[in-house]
Every structure is written in C-alpha cells, then in structure tokens.
C-alpha cells in the first residue's frame with residue numbers, strides 16, 4: 001500500500017508508522033520520549049539500540065522486556081498499544 005500521509009510505498013504500515021513516516025514525526029517523538037520515561041534507563045537503551053524488527057516487536061508485544069517490573073511492563077504495553085494504534089489510525093485515515 002501507499003502511505004496516504006507521506007506517499008511512500010510500504011508493505012508494513014505499523015513499521016512505517018513507528019519508524020519511517022515523515023508525517024508523524026512529532027507523534028512518534030512523543031511516543032519514544034514517554035517510553036524513556038516509563039522504562040528503566042537500561043531497558044530504554046537496550047530497546048533503542050535494538051534492530052528495527054526487534055524494536056517493533058518490543059513495542060507491540062513487549063516480550064523483550066520481560067525482566068522489568070510487572071507494573072512498569074503493564075504501563076509500558078498499554079501506553080504503546082494506545083499510541084501505536086493512534087499512529088496507524090492517523091495514517092490510514094489521513095486525507096490529503
């Protein structure tokens with residue numbers, strides 16, 4: 001499909017929204033800033049140094065972060081789920 005917001009061809013709209021799309025830079029920056037606030041510094045560094053595919057998995061499923069505290073994990077996964085669905089919704093409903 002073609003991203004409606006930036007017109008770039010993508011076969012993975014979630015990955016495009018979270019990593020690539022130039023139309024949602026501020027939403028994405030906001031997501032990443034909040035993740036850094038929620039997670040321990042060690043976990044945030046590990047997350048942002050991970051390869052793209054691992055980062056995406058961590059954002060959607062958080063199984064990469066199983067060692068962190070239960071309440072942090074819950075806060076993190078619910079926040080990511082909401083923010084990422086907002087990003088994808090924004091892109092799929094975008095009308096130029």
Ligand SMILES: [Zn+2]
Nearest residue numbers: 003005006021
């Ligand atoms: Zn895009």
